[in-house]
Amino acid sequence: MGTNGKVTTPKEKSSSFLDWIERMGNKLPHPFWMFVWITLFIVFISFITSFFGVQATDPATGEIVKAQNLISGDGLRRFLExxxxxxxxxxxLGLVLVMLMGVSVAEKSGLLSVVMRNLAFSVPRKVVLPVIFIIGACGNIGSDAGVVIVPPIAALIFSQMGLHPIAGLVAGYAGATAGFTANFFIAGTDVLLAGISSEVTSKLPGVGEVSATANWYFMIVSTILLGVGGAFVVTRYTIPRTRRFSMGNKEEIDVPDTHTLTTEERRGLKHAGIAAIIIIAIISLLTIPTWGPLRNQETGGIVPSPFLRGLVPILFFLFAIPGYFYGKATGSIKHPDDVINFMGEGMKNLSGYIVLMLVVAQFINLFNWSRLDTILAIHGADFLQSSGLTGPFMFTLFMTLVAIINIFIGSGSAKWAIFAPIFIPMLAQLGFSPAFVQLMYRVGDSITNSISPLYVYFPLLIGWIRQYDKKVGIGTVISLLLPYAIVLFLMWLALLFIWFWLDLPIGVGEGIYL
Structure with a gap:
């Protein structure tokens, strides 16, 4: 019941909660100053923890990790140097700049707008929304490329559907971050984490190595699940909450009555399509054959390989070159220098992000130098180990702990290097396979990426959003993203429990139990 005797529905309660999050969050300072104050806090804490001799034992190496005092001669010299x-x-920073320069050519020439307009008209909305999340999740095959490329494209799609572009930015960002570890394909994340897991299992008698395909079945289903859950959140929460935002210096949403192409647009798409096919054919020729130079030169495999490590430059050409040929065919590019101007315009929109990255880079490195990140993760793992919980309660607590620490420590491999030597042997004694422990870690490590103000791409999202509405603050952005983190985490937990109770295989040759 409300204070006036009116019955409060669950939807109204959730809206009130998100409004409260928005109000509280918007009282925070500009992200630049927020990172300055957080950095100063880390420096001060490093002095306190170093003075009292705070330390932890690294479970992987047995090394004693001691807090380092940043308020010292060594700290000052290292910072200045x-x-x-x-x-x-x-x-x-480099990834964002390179990626968006290529996207800017495709966008300013008009290619992206035409492609997205036809996509919005030709595909039912019920399909478009889940597909955005699925593409965002699968974007991690190119490391962080999905976080950079999916949100602005989703904004264009939403605009062509008559929805506010900010809703698209938020949806694309949530899909690419909260669903970071899910994928239809084997990605670099699978190889990286499996390598750390195998290093731990090599010291355990009777336990084999963990392959890159150890979590593949579960992650395929997770990708579909995230698509459905993300579409639910964007329809129920994101779209309604973004209707009140202004368009700022952007053009008003103008949805054409038809997606019929003009003669120039058809000619431009033809030229752009031919260019894209040629690029894809060249990359395929360099990657698919066993002698391909873009394969791993030692193993002959594709995961990992120069192809995956170079995916951002490849995507740069895949956007910029077709964008150029489209512009030449339609007349939006009359001189080669227009391409330079398009890239420059894209960089102007990133000026605030570039300034912010100056202090973000210092924060991340100072946090690392202090060793407080490692100590925090080790003591968190020790707490969970001493809890004595088993089964679903332990699973939930483990993933929740990882999700909380993930807000402060972004590197998934760094955290797993700390957690794996503790939890793989501990849970192996209870009969659980290392692949299953790794699976639980991946869920927790992904879900809070979207709502962490410390995540390196969070300022980029704010910059994109403020191109439309300069009044949008951190609290507003977090209130838009929080439903994704909560709903997707609950759905992921439910899927994990169902998998656990049915004892289904989680990957190629891997099950839940040893």
Missing amino acids: EMVTNFAHFAP
Whole structure:
């Protein structure tokens, strides 16, 4: 019952909760200043923890990890000597810049708009929404490329459907982050985590290595599940909450009455299609044959390989070159220098993100230098180990702990290197396979990516959104993303429990039990 005697429905309660999250979150300072204050806090805590001798034992190496004092001569020298390097070598920055320069050519030439308009008209909405999430999840085959490319494309699709582009940005970002580990294909994440798991199992008698396909069956079903769950959230929460936003300096949403192409557009698509086919054929020729130079030169495999590591440059050409030929055919590109101007316009929209990355890069490196990230993860694992819980309760607590720590430590492989030596042997004593432990870790490690303000691509999402509505704050963005984290986590948990109770195989040759 409400205070006036009116019955409050669950939908109204959830809306009120999200409104509260929005109000509280919007009281936070600009992300730049937020990271400045968090960085200063980490520096201060490093001094306190170092003074009191806070430490932890790394389960993988037996090394004593001690908190390092950043308020020291060594800390000051390292900061001044490496501040520029931290920023210049910050991997997400280069990935974003390269990726979006290629996308800018395809977008400014008009190619993306035409493709997305036809997609919006030719595919039913009930199919489009799940597909956005599925593509976002599968984007992790190229590491973080999906986080960079899916949200702006989803915004274009939503715009052509008559929906606010911010809803598309949020949906695309949620799919690419909360569903990061799910995929129809074997990706670099599978290989990386399996390598760490196998290193641990090599020291356990009677336990074999963990292959890259160890979680494949479960992740295929998870991808479909996330598509359905994501479509539910975007329809029920995201679209209604974004109707009140303005369009800012962007054009008003104008949905054509028809998706019929003009003569110029048809000619442009033909030229762009031919260019794309040629590029794909060349990349295929360099990758598919066993002698292909883009295969792993030691193993001959594709996962991992130069093809996957170079997926961002490949996507750059796959957007920029067809975009150029489309523009030449339609007249939107009259001179080769127009391509440079298109790229420059794309970079203008990223100026705020580039400035923000200066302080984000320092925060991540200082946190790492202090060793507080490792100590936090080790003590969190020790707490869970000492809880004495088993079965579904332990599964839930384990994944929840990983999800919470993931808000502060973004690197999935770094956390697994800490957790694996603790939980693989511990749960092996209870009869659970290392592949199943790895599976639970992957679920927890993905789900809070979307709502973490410390996630390196979160500022990029804010920058995109503020191109439409400059009044949107951190709280508003988190209130839009929180339903995805909650709903998808609950659905993922339910799927895991069903899999557990039915004792289904989770991957090729792998089950839940040893």
